Amino acid sequence: MLKIRNLSKTFNKGTINEKKALTNINLELNDGDFVTVIGGNGAGKSTLLNMVAGVFTPDNGTIEVDGIDVTRLPEHKRAKYLGRVFQDPMMGTASTMWIEENMAIASKRGLRRTLRWGISSKQREEYKQMLAQFGLGLENRLSTSVSLLSGGQRQALTLLMATMRKPKLLLLDEHTAALDPKTAATVLDLTDKIVSEHNLTTMMITHNMKDALTHGNRLIMMNNGRIIFDVSGEEKKKLTVEDLLKKFSELNGEEMVNDRMLLAK
Amino acid sequence: MLAFLNSLPGAVAQGIIWGIMAIGVYVTYKILDMADLSVDGSFATGGAVLVACVTGGMNVWLAVLLATCAGCVAGLVTGIFHTKFGIPAILAGILTQLGLYSVNLRILGGSANKTVSANNHRLILSLRNIPQAVLVAAVITGILIMICYFFFGTEIGESLRATGANQHMARANGINTDFTKVLGLVISNGIVAFSGAILAQYQGFADVNMGRGAIVIGLAAVIIGEVVFGKIFKNFALRLLAAVIGGIIYYVVLTLVLRLGLNANDLKLFSALVVAVFLGVPFWKNKLAQKLNSGSDR
Numbered sequence: 001m002l003k004i005r006n007l008s009k010t011f012n013k014g015t016i017n018e019k020k021a022l023t024n025i026n027l028e029l030n031d032g033d034f035v036t037v038i039g040g041n042g043a044g045k046s047t048l049l050n051m052v053a054g055v056f057t058p059d060n061g062t063i064e065v066d067g068i069d070v071t072r073l074p075e076h077k078r079a080k081y082l083g084r085v086f087q088d089p090m091m092g093t094a095s096t097m098w099i100e101e102n103m104a105i106a107s108k109r110g111l112r113r114t115l116r117w118g119i120s121s122k123q124r125e126e127y128k129q130m131l132a133q134f135g136l137g138l139e140n141r142l143s144t145s146v147s148l149l150s151g152g153q154r155q156a157l158t159l160l161m162a163t164m165r166k167p168k169l170l171l172l173d174e175h176t177a178a179l180d181p182k183t184a185a186t187v188l189d190l191t192d193k194i195v196s197e198h199n200l201t202t203m204m205i206t207h208n209m210k211d212a213l214t215h216g217n218r219l220i221m222m223n224n225g226r227i228i229f230d231v232s233g234e235e236k237k238k239l240t241v242e243d244l245l246k247k248f249s250e251l252n253g254e255e256m257v258n259d260r261m262l263l264a265k
Numbered sequence: 266m267l268a269f270l271n272s273l274p275g276a277v278a279q280g281i282i283w284g285i286m287a288i289g290v291y292v293t294y295k296i297l298d299m300a301d302l303s304v305d306g307s308f309a310t311g312g313a314v315l316v317a318c319v320t321g322g323m324n325v326w327l328a329v330l331l332a333t334c335a336g337c338v339a340g341l342v343t344g345i346f347h348t349k350f351g352i353p354a355i356l357a358g359i360l361t362q363l364g365l366y367s368v369n370l371r372i373l374g375g376s377a378n379k380t381v382s383a384n385n386h387r388l389i390l391s392l393r394n395i396p397q398a399v400l401v402a403a404v405i406t407g408i409l410i411m412i413c414y415f416f417f418g419t420e421i422g423e424s425l426r427a428t429g430a431n432q433h434m435a436r437a438n439g440i441n442t443d444f445t446k447v448l449g450l451v452i453s454n455g456i457v458a459f460s461g462a463i464l465a466q467y468q469g470f471a472d473v474n475m476g477r478g479a480i481v482i483g484l485a486a487v488i489i490g491e492v493v494f495g496k497i498f499k500n501f502a503l504r505l506l507a508a509v510i511g512g513i514i515y516y517v518v519l520t521l522v523l524r525l526g527l528n529a530n531d532l533k534l535f536s537a538l539v540v541a542v543f544l545g546v547p548f549w550k551n552k553l554a555q556k557l558n559s560g561s562d563r
Contacts, residue, residue, distance in 0.1 A: 053437070079439035086433070094430035102434075104420075105427050109439040113420040161438070 001201040002029040002052065002169055007061030009047060009225075021047040023225040025061070029169075029218075033232075034195055034202040036212035038244070039222035045205045046087075048222070049173050052203070054078040066168045080110030083162030083200075085175040089151040092158030099149075099157065100142040103127045106161030130160060134190065152183035156190055163194050170195065172204040176211075188215065209241045223252055269524045274395045276520040277513055281402040282464045283482050284512030287490070288409060289456030290483030291508050296417070297429040297449040302358030304483060306365025307339040307454040308476030311461025313372040316381045316471040325388055329462045336458020337451045339365060344447030369473045378472040381465065388466040398467055405463070406509055409456070414502040416452075425449050457483075478533055481540050486512035488543040515539075 007025040012018050022044045029035060037045050050056055052063055054075035062071045065081045086092050093102050104119040104127075124142060131139040134156055138149075146154065155175055162170060172191065176184035192215060195202050206212050212219055218232035221244070228251045231239065286308060293301040311332040318328035339361055346357035373379045383391040389405075390398040416422045427435040428445040435442050457479070465471040490504075490511030498507045519532070527535060 074441075075436045076439050076441045079437055082437075084437045091431070091433045092437070094427045094434050096430045097426060101423060101426075105423055105435075105440070106438050108420060111439075113424050113440075115416075115419045115421060118418050118420050118423040 001031045001033070001066055002027070002203075003062075003064040004028070004048075004052070005062045005064075007048075007051065007063065008059050009051060009056060010059055013059075020225050022051065022058075025225075025227060027220070027227060027230075029201055029203070032199050032201055033218055034200075034204070034216035035218040035220060035232075036216045037203060037205045037220050037222060038207070038209060038212045042224075043222040044225040045222050046173055047225075049171050049203060049205060052169070053082055053084055053171055081168040083109075083165075083167035083170045085155060085158045085162050085170075085172050087174040087177050089154040089158075089178055092161070093146045093149075093154055095147040096145060098143045098145055099131075099138060100124060100127055102146055102157065103130075103161060103164065107164050109165050111165075130164070134160070150183075152179050152187055155179065155187050159187070159190060159194060163198060163200065166198055166200070168201065170200045170202040172202065174205050174207060177207060191215070209244050213239055213241065213244070221248065221251075223248070228252065269521060272520050272524070273517065274399060275392065276516040278390075278392070278395055278398045278402055278467065279464075280513030280516035281399065281406055281509060282460055282467060282512075283516065284486055284509030285402075285406055285409060285460035285463065286457050286479060287483045287486035287508040287512045288406075288413065288505050289453045289460065290480065291487050291505060292413075292449055292453040292456065294484065294487060295429075295504075296426055297446060297453075299354040299429075299446070300358070300480070301340075301343060301450060301453060302355060302480050303339055303343040303361035303365070303450070303454060304358075304457045305476045305479045306362035306369065307336040307458045308461040308464075308479040309369045309471070309473055310335050310339055310365055310372070310476075311458030312465035312471035312475050313369045313379075313461075313473070314458070315462035315465045316379045317372050317374070319381050319386050319388070319466075320379065325386065325466070329389070329459065332462035333455045333459040336461070337455040339458070340450035340452070340454030341447065343454070344450040347450070348443040348447055366473065373471060373473060377474070378470050380470040382469060383466075390463070390467055391469065392467055402463065402467075409459075410502050410505045410509075413505055417501060421448075478536060481533075481536050482512070482515065485515050485536065485540045485543065488540065489514050492543060492546065 004025055004027040007022055009022040010018060010020050025048060039045050047056065051058055054070070054073060058071065062069060064070065068081070070078050070081065084092070094105070100119055104123065107123065127142060128139045136153055136156055138153060138157065146157070149157065159175070176187050179187060188211060191204070194200070202216070204216065213236070217236065219236050219239070220227050221229035229247055286304070290304060293299050314332040314335045315328045318331055319325055343357050343361040346352045346360055347354050352360070370377070381388070383393055390401040392398060417426060424435065424440045425445045425448060427438070427440060428442045432442050435445070461476065464475065487508045488511070490507030490509070493514065494507035494510065498504050522535065523529060
């Protein structure tokens with residue numbers, strides 16, 4: 001579903017702030033793969049995801065989604081194939097607009113927008129049902145401004161919006177990192193439910209190693225812009241957080257020092 | 266006092282016409298969240314095109330349409346400066362505005378102003394019959410608000426609003442934000458030029474300087490409308506109406522202070538200060554609220 005070949009990116013090339021964000025990344029995701037991505041700060045996780053989403057253009061390499069070369073496609077054109085949820089709950093929704101307006105916009109991702117009225121009563125009914133499945137009480141607040149929702153509600157809504165039109169690839173960029181533990185767990189459950197329901201190919205960045213182990217069928221570990229560990233299936237199921245930490249220092253010759261990750265243990 | 270009351274209908278007529286212009290400013294300032302300064306130029310362009318066309322013998326409605334289109338082109342230029350040249354929106358608008366000064370002079374045939382008399386031409390409205398002018402302007406405004414209301418409820422209109430609210434979200438949902446920004450600027454400047462064409466008829470002439478400070482008056486109308494009606498007008502059409510009423514309030518107050526003895530030369534200074542204060546109010550409110558909040562935490 002996703003094929004990344006020899007992908008490299010250096011920010012601020014030729015200046016003292018030069019940063020090699022990604023070095024020669026090769027990654028292939030199969031249809032229905034749910035891969036979790038871990039790594040320390042600056043490992044290149046977010047850069048990789050943003051590169052797939054088209055926020056940055058690569059220096060080298062190609063990105064294919066479902067056999068289509070999207071390497072040079074601008075962000076809004078690529079959106080046709082991608083569902084995205086961001087770390088910042090403010091980023092995935094238009095906060096001054098209503099819940100139903102946000103959903104109406106998401107329902108046309110990748111379609112031609114016309115001068116037809118933005119939302120029909122039939123759609124409104126559909127949105128209501130979709131929201132009701134969440135059990136967050138949003139189904140009766142369709143004409144509420146998103147600015148009045150909590151962070152968790154926003155992430156749940158963004159998740160729904162990202163998957164209303166089935167994406168070829170769902171990109172989750174630490175989408176629970178800004179939430180309190182309880183809400184994070186709820187949103188993660190929801191994520192699992194939606195991913196398995198639609199059998200979505202998914203990439204989820206997380207700083208929480210336990211989450212990385214309990215979710216998905218595959219795990220990749222990144223460091224210094226490279227993928228240093230890639231494990232899937234039965235082998236992944238057997239892994240523990242201790243194994244991951246050991247693996248990291250083994251592969252890298254240094255400790256995986258990151259407060260967030262240690263605390264999240 | 267009597268003199269003030271006598272000048273009130275005229276102030277209302279002017280207020281409505283500038284209120285139409287405020288709807289154009291609303292599109293960029295409130296919906297797209299960008300300050301577009303090209304309106305100072307496109308307002309005069311609208312007036313100039315109308316006068317040139319009507320005095321040249323064209324039907325007045327056709328002339329209004331042409332004036333509107335000229336404004337749209339001005340918006341397109343600003344949009345291209347902004348999205349294709351990567352120039353910040355404010356600077357892009359200033360460049361267009363500056364360039365339009367020359368363009369407007371050419372449209373006016375090289376002179377700084379040109380008259381169009383209601384005696385010789387059939388005009389939509391004129392200050393010779395103020396009650397009728399108020400009525401006509403009000404009807405036109407009503408129609409424009411309805412058109413805007415429906416447009417911003419469509420799929421394309423929604424994508425414009427999303428662009429102003431959150432560009433990341435818009436792009437992630439497949440909206441070409443460069444296109445929506447350009448479209449917004451085209452619509453906005455079209456409306457502004459339209460109101461310029463109406464004002465030129467009302468006052469009986471177009472002047473190359475008639476748009477000077479238009480953005481400030483437009484902002485004043487939008488902000489006054491918001492401050493006065495923000496709490497009660499939630500519907501989009503009503504918000505646009507609030508901007509128009511804001512324009513009327515602005516002109517009535519202006520007439521009043523002139524009657525009270527303000528030197529007409531000081532008018533622009535007065536306008537600038539009024540807008541600065543109104544823009545500051547929400548900011549100060551926020552600060553005060555924060556202060557009170559942190560006070561109660563302790």
